[in-house]
Amino acid sequence: MCKDCGCSLTRPSHDEHSHNHDHHTHGDLHSNPQLNDKKTLAVIHKILDKNDIEAAHNREHFAANGVTAFNLMSSPGSGKTSLLEHLHEYTELKYAVIEGDLETSRDADRLKAKGIDAYQIQTGSACHLDAFMVHGALHHVELKDLDICFVENVGNLVCPASYDVGAHLNVVMISVPEGDDKVEKYPVMFRRADLVLITKCDLLPHFDFSVAEIRAQVNKLNPNVEVLEVSIKDGESMTQLAHWFNTHLKGA
Amino acid sequence: MHQIESSIVTALPIKYAGTTAMHEYSIVGALIAQCEQHALENKAYSIARVVIKIGVMSGVEPELLKTAFETFKLDGICNNAELEMQIQPLVIHCSDCDALTQLEERNLICPECKSFNTRLTEGEEMLLMQLELETE
Numbered sequence: 062m063c064k065d066c067g068c069s070l071t072r073p074s075h076d077e078h079s080h081n082h083d084h085h086t087h088g089d090l091h092s093n094p095q096l097n098d099k100k101t102l103a104v105i106h107k108i109l110d111k112n113d114i115e116a117a118h119n120r121e122h123f124a125a126n127g128v129t130a131f132n133l134m135s136s137p138g139s140g141k142t143s144l145l146e147h148l149h150e151y152t153e154l155k156y157a158v159i160e161g162d163l164e165t166s167r168d169a170d171r172l173k174a175k176g177i178d179a180y181q182i183q184t185g186s187a188c189h190l191d192a193f194m195v196h197g198a199l200h201h202v203e204l205k206d207l208d209i210c211f212v213e214n215v216g217n218l219v220c221p222a223s224y225d226v227g228a229h230l231n232v233v234m235i236s237v238p239e240g241d242d243k244v245e246k247y248p249v250m251f252r253r254a255d256l257v258l259i260t261k262c263d264l265l266p267h268f269d270f271s272v273a274e275i276r277a278q279v280n281k282l283n284p285n286v287e288v289l290e291v292s293i294k295d296g297e298s299m300t301q302l303a304h305w306f307n308t309h310l311k312g313a
Numbered sequence: 314m315h316q317i318e319s320s321i322v323t324a325l326p327i328k329y330a331g332t333t334a335m336h337e338y339s340i341v342g343a344l345i346a347q348c349e350q351h352a353l354e355n356k357a358y359s360i361a362r363v364v365i366k367i368g369v370m371s372g373v374e375p376e377l378l379k380t381a382f383e384t385f386k387l388d389g390i391c392n393n394a395e396l397e398m399q400i401q402p403l404v405i406h407c408s409d410c411d412a413l414t415q416l417e418e419r420n421l422i423c424p425e426c427k428s429f430n431t432r433l434t435e436g437e438e439m440l441l442m443q444l445e446l447e448t449e
Contacts, residue, residue: 099361102351102444108344108365109439189336220336223372223439248419249372252437281420284429 112224115192119199119227126204129311130212132228134250136243137216139236140260140293142168144302145211146175147293152303154310156209159198161190163215178202189220192227209306218247229311230255237264241271244278252282256289256305263292337373340439341381345391347441352390357446360394364443368401368436370419375400403436 107113123130133141145158157178160168169181180201182194195212204210212228214221233254235243238261244251251257257279259272276288289305291298348360363382367373375398382396403416407423408430414423416436423431 098448100355100357100446100448102355102446104351104441104444106347106441107439108340108347108441110347111343187339189339191339219372223336223340249370252370252433280429281422284421284431 109224112192115196116225116227119192119196120229122196122199122204123210123227123229124311126207128204128207128210129230129309130210130228131306132212132214132221132226132231133234134214134218134221134231134253135216135234135236135260136218136239139216139234139239141213141216141234142171143293144234144258144260144291145177145213146171147299148303148306149175149177151296151299152306154208154303154306155206156211157202157204157207158211158213159190159195159202160213161194161215163187168213184215188215188217189224190214190226191224195226208310218243218250222247222250222253230309232256232258234258234260235275236261237268237270240268241274244275244282248282251279254279254283254286255309256287257283258302259288259290261292262290262298263294337377337381338385340373341378341385344382344441345385345389348391348394348444349389351444352446355446355448357390357448359447360391360444361447362395362397362443362445363391363441364397364399366399366401366438366440366442368438369403370433370436371439373439399442401435401438404434405431406434407431 120130133145135141142160145156149156157180158169158172160166160172160179160181161184162168162181163184163186166181166183169179172179180198182190182198184190184194187194190212202210212226214226231253233250233256235257237259257275259275265272272290279286279288287305289298289302291302293299344363344365348363351357352360367375367378379396379398382391386392386394386396403419403421404413405416405421405423406413407426407428409428410423410426412423412425413434414425416424421431421433422429
């Protein structure tokens with residue numbers, strides 16, 4: 062046994078043989094049929110398998126407490142935090158928020174100021190939340206009295222789409238000032254949605270934004286998803302949104 | 314932790330240093346960890362080839378994934394590995410007319426009967442398919 066590299070070769074005993082580990086060459090390499098054997102391994106394994114297992118574990122946490130989790134995803138500035146600041150005025154449902162941002166705890170502070178329990182994850186340079194980060198946060202949120210736990214993802218229409226964070230349903234938001242071409246530009250995100258929210262709809266008179274265009278594009282990618290128009294300044298639309306959450310609870 | 318991440322970013326071409334590239338780095342990290350696990354289980358000392366399947370709607374940009382792989386592989390058992398990417402187009406199954414169609418466009422309406430009642434069967438996956446291991 063070669064004691065240096067641990068391979069099962071009997072080391073030749075002549076002096077001129079230099080055992081060069083950097084190049085991993087042995088004098089009798091060619092004579093041993095066991096050596097340098099290439100083995101093809103068929104695997105078929107999800108690359109984000111570990112994340113998916115952790116996500117399932119997060120869902121167990123939620124289920125054990127009768128909590129439904131919604132993953133909120135959108136560009137920065139489309140109104141995720143504002144929506145959550147105002148939603149409590151329109152529903153009896155108790156909710157907490159896990160916040161993801163690169164820096165600051167500003168969003169969590171805004172929610173706490175409204176009496177909503179919130180925990181901030183600072184991702185540093187990471188552009189999305191994954192199931193492990195959310196799991197870490199779960200231990201800082203009192204789930205047992207809640208109906209809903211929102212995961213407010215990092216503002217980004219690209220990266221968060223690839224990660225299951227352990228929520229039950231995905232809510233993807235697009236605000237009127239962003240333009241009605243975003244569904245086509247970021248199809249993967251809208252494909253993942255269980256609800257599409259068009260936010261800041263009070264601005265519709267001021268922008269060339271076609272709700273019909275958004276609906277048509279969403280329909281092509283994700284035929285069964287619902288599209289709701291909301292504005293925090295329009296109580297009726299907020300009531301409608303609260304109703305959607307109410308009818309999509311997973312049940313205790 | 315921050316130090317390590319930022320040094321990786323600067324090692325890449327500047328156009329890849331934006332935030333949108335970052336999730337490909339995380340994905341490659343998971344991929345390499347999986348390769349290392351398989352190598353260990355099979356007593357391999359090197360990995361010659363890694364074959365993955367990436368759906369066109371997986372949310373991953375193949376070129377960025379490749380760049381991330383070429384950067385990250387250097388420190389481990391994959392350092393000589395060649396990455397082969399199989400790009401999987403969208404395939405839908407129509408629940409109304411039972412047609413199975415490979416799509417050219419990102420439009421999940423059944424091209425045969427125009428139904429919306431379809432299910433995406435392929436095109437969103439991100440899979441490790443095959444490894445070529447060098448064993449002793």
